[in-house]
Amino acid sequence: MKHILTMHLDGNSFLPATEEEKAYMVQMRPSSTFFKDGVRRLLKNPVATVSFFVIVFIVLCSIIIPMVWPYSYSEQLGNVGSASVDASYNNLKPFTYGTSEQEKIDAGEFVFPHLFGTDSSGRDYFIRIVYGTRISLAVGFFASLIVLIIGLVVGSISGYFGGVVDLVIMRIVDIIYSLPDMLMVILLSAALRETNLDKAIEGTVLEKIGGNIISLFIVFALLYWVSMSRLIRGQILSLREQEYVLAAKAAGAKGSWVIRKHLMPNCISVIIISTALQIPSAIFTESYLSFLGLGVNAPMPSLGSLASDALNGVSSYPYRLVIPSIVISLIVLSLNLFGDGLRDAFDPKLNN
Amino acid sequence: MEEISVHNQRTDRSRRHARSFSALFDSKTLGYILKRLILTVITIWVVITLTFFLMHAAPGGPFNSEKAITQAAKEALEKKYGLDKPLLEQYFTYLKDIVTKFDFGPSLKLRGRMVNDIIFEGLKTSALLGLAAAVLALVNGVVLGAVAALNRNKFVDRVIMVITTAFVSMPSFIMGTLMLIFFAVTLGILPANGEEAGGMIMPIITLSLSPMSHITRLTRSSMLDVLGQDYIRTAKAKGVAKWDIIFKHALKNSLIPVITYFGPMLAYIVTGSLVIEQIFAVPGIGRAFVKSIINRDYTLIMGTTIVLAMLIVIMNLVSDILYKVVDPRITLE
Numbered sequence: 001m002k003h004i005l006t007m008h009l010d011g012n013s014f015l016p017a018t019e020e021e022k023a024y025m026v027q028m029r030p031s032s033t034f035f036k037d038g039v040r041r042l043l044k045n046p047v048a049t050v051s052f053f054v055i056v057f058i059v060l061c062s063i064i065i066p067m068v069w070p071y072s073y074s075e076q077l078g079n080v081g082s083a084s085v086d087a088s089y090n091n092l093k094p095f096t097y098g099t100s101e102q103e104k105i106d107a108g109e110f111v112f113p114h115l116f117g118t119d120s121s122g123r124d125y126f127i128r129i130v131y132g133t134r135i136s137l138a139v140g141f142f143a144s145l146i147v148l149i150i151g152l153v154v155g156s157i158s159g160y161f162g163g164v165v166d167l168v169i170m171r172i173v174d175i176i177y178s179l180p181d182m183l184m185v186i187l188l189s190a191a192l193r194e195t196n197l198d199k200a201i202e203g204t205v206l207e208k209i210g211g212n213i214i215s216l217f218i219v220f221a222l223l224y225w226v227s228m229s230r231l232i233r234g235q236i237l238s239l240r241e242q243e244y245v246l247a248a249k250a251a252g253a254k255g256s257w258v259i260r261k262h263l264m265p266n267c268i269s270v271i272i273i274s275t276a277l278q279i280p281s282a283i284f285t286e287s288y289l290s291f292l293g294l295g296v297n298a299p300m301p302s303l304g305s306l307a308s309d310a311l312n313g314v315s316s317y318p319y320r321l322v323i324p325s326i327v328i329s330l331i332v333l334s335l336n337l338f339g340d341g342l343r344d345a346f347d348p349k350l351n352n
Numbered sequence: 353m354e355e356i357s358v359h360n361q362r363t364d365r366s367r368r369h370a371r372s373f374s375a376l377f378d379s380k381t382l383g384y385i386l387k388r389l390i391l392t393v394i395t396i397w398v399v400i401t402l403t404f405f406l407m408h409a410a411p412g413g414p415f416n417s418e419k420a421i422t423q424a425a426k427e428a429l430e431k432k433y434g435l436d437k438p439l440l441e442q443y444f445t446y447l448k449d450i451v452t453k454f455d456f457g458p459s460l461k462l463r464g465r466m467v468n469d470i471i472f473e474g475l476k477t478s479a480l481l482g483l484a485a486a487v488l489a490l491v492n493g494v495v496l497g498a499v500a501a502l503n504r505n506k507f508v509d510r511v512i513m514v515i516t517t518a519f520v521s522m523p524s525f526i527m528g529t530l531m532l533i534f535f536a537v538t539l540g541i542l543p544a545n546g547e548e549a550g551g552m553i554m555p556i557i558t559l560s561l562s563p564m565s566h567i568t569r570l571t572r573s574s575m576l577d578v579l580g581q582d583y584i585r586t587a588k589a590k591g592v593a594k595w596d597i598i599f600k601h602a603l604k605n606s607l608i609p610v611i612t613y614f615g616p617m618l619a620y621i622v623t624g625s626l627v628i629e630q631i632f633a634v635p636g637i638g639r640a641f642v643k644s645i646i647n648r649d650y651t652l653i654m655g656t657t658i659v660l661a662m663l664i665v666i667m668n669l670v671s672d673i674l675y676k677v678v679d680p681r682i683t684l685e
Contacts, residue, residue, distance in 0.1 A: 175391070175395055178391060178392070178665060178668065179395060179398065179399060179402075179661070179665075180399075180619055180622070180623075180661045180665065181619075182619065182623035183622070183623065183660055183664070184399075184661075186626075186645070186657075187406055187407075187653070187657050188406065190645045191406040191407060194648075280521070284523055287523055287525075288523055288524075288627070291523075291627055292626065292627065292642060293645075293646065294645070304525075307525065307526065307529065308525075310529075311631065314532065314533060315537050318533045318538075321529050321530075321533065322530070325522075325526040325529065325530060328523060328526060329518070329521055329522045329526060332522075332523075333517070333518065333521035336517075336520070336521055337517070
């Protein structure tokens with residue numbers, strides 16, 4: 001029986017909450033961050049995940065195998081010193097051996113097999129492929145890093161200062177952008193090849209890397225920063241004007257908070273994605289240049305120069321061409337697919 | 353007056369024509385075209401300047417590698433080719449010759465031959481190769497893209513996407529050499545040398561594969577976009593036949609984004625042909641270019657780079673303007 005004066009209110013509704021009811025309100029899961037969300041989305045994408053593991057596998061192989069392999073990429077097996085004494089080591093087919101090695105095997109000793117045979121100078125081809133992969137990956141990675149740094153600096157300056165600085169920088173960017181890049185890359189490499197960088201960097205840390213690879217880096221640094229700087233400038237310009245930045249400022253957020261919580265997360269995903277997609281294109285370009293004979297110096301191999309060298313004996317030793325070709329394609333393909341996956345997972349604008 | 357006469361006979365075709373005609377000449381478009389034109393001219397000038405100074409900055413003159421050459425003979429050679437003059441004077445002469453006569457001077461290594469002759473001789477072969485590859489890429493790409501879009505997420509679509517993804521990730525020289533191994537070495541059905549009869553088949557196909565894949569992906573995504581549009585639904589509701597919808601409405605509109613790819617496609621074909629001509633021994637401009645780099649034939653390197661760069665830059669300009677003219681909905685900044 002309800003009384004009119006109680007206004008049908010149930011007194012029980014105003015009792016303190018029990019422990020059980022309190023537990024209901026407790027946060028069951030920690031709130032997910034942007035990064036965690038992205039990783040979760042990335043792992044849901046089987047193609048990107050598989051590509052990621054392929055890349056990790058190739059990278060680990062290219063680092064570890066040269067440490068444990070009994071042959072080196074430049075060692076000519078038929079040579080004693082610099083003189084060629086045993087031509088039987090040249091152009092070995094896979095799993096065949098040179099004469100002195102064959103004698104050892106006949107005597108019961110173990111000789112490490114030449115998985116892919118040897119090349120025309122008697123160098124173990126498997127380790128050359130592994131080493132070439134390492135060079136190609138390193139060139140791709142560091143070239144992208146250089147592009148990222150230059151693009152980041154120029155793009156931020158352009159976006160931050162605006163006005164005349166922005167105008168001048170963007171006109172320069174426009175012109176470099178409309179240059180036919182590949183032709184300019186070839187031309188630059190052809191010119192840099194003549195400048196004898198090896199002498200200039202003698203005695204410095206750079207000497208180990210070699211003049212040709214440095215000139216590759218210079219080429220990348222000169223030409224490919226433009227799209228990165230355009231991207232970063234655009235990001236900074238558009239993010240500065242976003243409503244949520246204004247809202248954060250109106251709510252009393254400090255500049256550092258806005259940068260940390262709003263600008264960085266939104267900027268960084270775009271930067272990472274385009275850097276990830278830059279790596280395969282750098283590897284592509286390096287192999288192309290090496291194929292034209294403008295890439296790394298002999299005896300240092302890269303996948304492109306290995307393919308180029310193999311072209312001469314293609315009818316007798318087609319596998320020498322097929323193997324580096326497959327490795328390049330695999331690297332570029334999996335990096336591209338992984339980059340696409342990254343973009344799908346980390347670009348918040350694509351999600352809605 | 354002309355405007356009115358166009359107005360009077362408004363058939364379907366002429367209306368469309370009039371629209372694009374007026375779109376081409378409204379002030380905003382004109383401004384855009386002018387801006388692009390200026391940028392193109394500046395780009396070509398930058399290419400010429402860069403090429404010139406890069407080639408002259410490279411140490412080791414063109415005649416250094418020659419054996420048994422006396423100092424006097426070297427000086428005579430340098431004088432003959434104008435290399436003894438100050439660099440700036442050489443530059444302005446070079447620039448003037450290009451602008452007024454389109455003349456790139458004599459080749460330094462192939463005695464008695466002009467760079468122009470070498471370039472245009474090679475360009476005939478290369479243009480045939482590039483044009484055939486472009487047409488092949490366009491036809492195959494559009495067909496495959498349309499088929500993929502119409503069978504979205506079905507088996508055919510998946511197969512097409514996998515193949516095109518693989519082609520995009522394969523450098524041109526790898527495709528070329530794999531084709532060479534398979535068709536010329538293993539099967540022996542096609543000649544490996546580009547100068548033999550039928551020798552151009554493989555280079556053309558190889559060169560077309562990567563642009564074909566790009567066009568396939570472009571056509572597929574834009575076709576999917578168009579198929580979701582209201583006017584397609586309207587056409588369906590009106591009872592228009594399926595193939596009429598596909599050809600008259602969907603395909604036609606989804607081809608517009610493909611135009612933007614013409615510029616990059618030419619750039620790809622030019623750089624691709626550098627190695628493809630090398631692999632298949634095609635006597636084109638690409639092979640001449642690679643040879644000139646190896647020979648350090650500076651005038652030939654400069655001439656070839658500038659001509660090829662001009663081609664690419666102008667093609668970019670044309671495809672950008674064409675894009676605007678074909679689709680009046682597109683606004684330009």
